[in-house]
Amino acid sequence: MSPQPISTLKGFGVTFKQILKKPLTQQYPEYKRPMYPRFRGRHRLWLHDNGLEKCVGCSLCAAACPADCIRVVAAENTPDNRVSAGERYARIYEINMSRCIFCGYCELACPFDAITLGNEFEISEYNRDDQIYTKDMLLAEPIKKVPVADRDLFDTPIPYYRSDS
Amino acid sequence: MTEPWWISLIKAIVIVNLVMLTFAYLTWLERKALGRIQLRYGPNRAGPFGLLQPIADLVKLIRKEAFAPSSAIDAPYILAPIVAMFTALAAFSVIPWGPGWKIYHWHVTGAVVTVPISLLLIFALGSVGVYGFIVGGWASESKFSLLGSMRTCAQLVSYEVSLALSVLGVVILGRSLSLVDIVHRQGELMPFAAPQFVGMLVFFFAGIAETSRAPFDLPEADTELVAGYHTEYSGMRWGMFQTSEYINLITLSGLMVTLFFAGWHGPWHLGPLWFVLKLLALLFIFIWVRGTLPRLRYDQLMRFGWKVLLPVATINAVVTALVVAAT
Numbered sequence: 001m002s003p004q005p006i007s008t009l010k011g012f013g014v015t016f017k018q019i020l021k022k023p024l025t026q027q028y029p030e031y032k033r034p035m036y037p038r039f040r041g042r043h044r045l046w047l048h049d050n051g052l053e054k055c056v057g058c059s060l061c062a063a064a065c066p067a068d069c070i071r072v073v074a075a076e077n078t079p080d081n082r083v084s085a086g087e088r089y090a091r092i093y094e095i096n097m098s099r100c101i102f103c104g105y106c107e108l109a110c111p112f113d114a115i116t117l118g119n120e121f122e123i124s125e126y127n128r129d130d131q132i133y134t135k136d137m138l139l140a141e142p143i144k145k146v147p148v149a150d151r152d153l154f155d156t157p158i159p160y161y162r163s164d165s
Numbered sequence: 166m167t168e169p170w171w172i173s174l175i176k177a178i179v180i181v182n183l184v185m186l187t188f189a190y191l192t193w194l195e196r197k198a199l200g201r202i203q204l205r206y207g208p209n210r211a212g213p214f215g216l217l218q219p220i221a222d223l224v225k226l227i228r229k230e231a232f233a234p235s236s237a238i239d240a241p242y243i244l245a246p247i248v249a250m251f252t253a254l255a256a257f258s259v260i261p262w263g264p265g266w267k268i269y270h271w272h273v274t275g276a277v278v279t280v281p282i283s284l285l286l287i288f289a290l291g292s293v294g295v296y297g298f299i300v301g302g303w304a305s306e307s308k309f310s311l312l313g314s315m316r317t318c319a320q321l322v323s324y325e326v327s328l329a330l331s332v333l334g335v336v337i338l339g340r341s342l343s344l345v346d347i348v349h350r351q352g353e354l355m356p357f358a359a360p361q362f363v364g365m366l367v368f369f370f371a372g373i374a375e376t377s378r379a380p381f382d383l384p385e386a387d388t389e390l391v392a393g394y395h396t397e398y399s400g401m402r403w404g405m406f407q408t409s410e411y412i413n414l415i416t417l418s419g420l421m422v423t424l425f426f427a428g429w430h431g432p433w434h435l436g437p438l439w440f441v442l443k444l445l446a447l448l449f450i451f452i453w454v455r456g457t458l459p460r461l462r463y464d465q466l467m468r469f470g471w472k473v474l475l476p477v478a479t480i481n482a483v484v485t486a487l488v489v490a491a492t
Binding site: 008011016018023024025027 | 198200201202203205206453457458
């Protein structure tokens with residue numbers, strides 16, 4: 001270690017060198033950094049390949065939700081109005097995004113993988129009512145999309161609780 | 166023929182606006198330079214390179230509600246930032262930025278006013294400026310503001326002693342209290358930074374403390390204390406305190422250029438341009454110091470002021486006097 005005044009002067013050299021370097025800041029709205037693939041963002045509801053909803057309206061996601069932001073009202077499937085693959089379907093499926101804490105417990109609770117958490121995080125609105133996502137919004141492709149990093153490079157192996165599904 | 170009053174008035178208006186402009190872009194430069202030191206960009210959204218940022222800040226501060234605590238003592242509360250800013254601006258008026266020119270048949274001097282005791286005037290105005298900080302903190306009727314203003318004036322008063330003593334050597338060498346004469350004398354001999362190197366260092370350190378900038382920014386101490394004497398101020402009243410602090414910095418750098426770096430003198434006779442270039446270089450050094458050194462503890466601040474700067478400044482003045490008397 002060099003004596004006090006000299007090391008202080010060295011510090012001035014360090015800070016001056018920093019000025020000539022390129023800043024590390026990422027200019028967010030212009031440059032969107034690719035999201036980590038398992039980042040938990042905006043929810044999605046999924047359909048079977050034949051067009052039927054995976055959700056059967058069991059409300060397990062609502063029960064698992066610690067923030068109590070999911071509201072499910074189920075109704076019976078009838079032969080002329082078949083919506084889901086099971087006996088019942090979700091007549092109303094709402095997620096209040098302003099309460100959601102993106103913990104992913106709904107995803108874990110769902111027995112049919114009907115709900116998953118996507119990567120989109122740009123979900124701010126000017127109105128609180130707009131934060132309540134209805135079933136149609138959750139079933140549709142998200143409007144705003146963020147770049148996602150290569151899954152093969154960044155994703156970790158399938159966790160033990162998922163290995164059988 | 167000496168200049169009539171209206172030429173002084175024109176010079177005053179031009180200089181006040183130039184100083185305000187320098188202040189505005191000094192904040193820009195400071196944020197930009199500190200940003201780059203910390204590997205950030207600094208302001209870069211308002212206009213190209215963030216050049217409109219000072220104007221955006223000004224508009225924001227003026228539009229912001231000037232909130233006042235209901236228990237504040239109104240008249241001094243409102244007057245304090247005005248006093249602080251007025252003295253800061255007034256002190257710049259005696260700093261010479263050019264040798265003076267003959268225009269038509271008037272001899273126009275290179276300062277807003279030329280007084281034979283301009284150096285004393287600057288220190289006097291600086292001392293009055295401290296009242297703005299003390300009164301502002303006291304009139305807010307808040308214990309945090311009061312403590313902050315006590316902290317501020319303890320620091321400013323103890324460093325003012327060293328600041329005034331450190332220029333004594335320059336006064337002895339320049340044989341005058343007039344800044345114009347001191348600059349002329351430096352033009353004949355050499356910049357006083359060479360014979361008064363110790364005095365210059367003391368002036369620099371005391372100056373940082375006097376304008377309460379990092380590493381001596383205990384009056385404000387962004388991270389660990391509530392803002393100090395201007396805790397209860399907001400909007401443009403707060404902005405005026407901030408303005409006065411930055412203008413004090415500009416004045417102090419101008420004074421340092423005048424006293425130690427030969428003012429407008431330099432090769433190729435560029436005149437006022439030399440003054441501006443030296444001023445900008447000094448301002449950058451002040452920003453650089455802020456970006457490098459961590460803040461001192463309060464006891465370290467007081468120890469450095471009274472036990473290091475004051476004796477060094479006194480010895481420097483005495484030695485200079487002896488050397489001048491011997492030769």
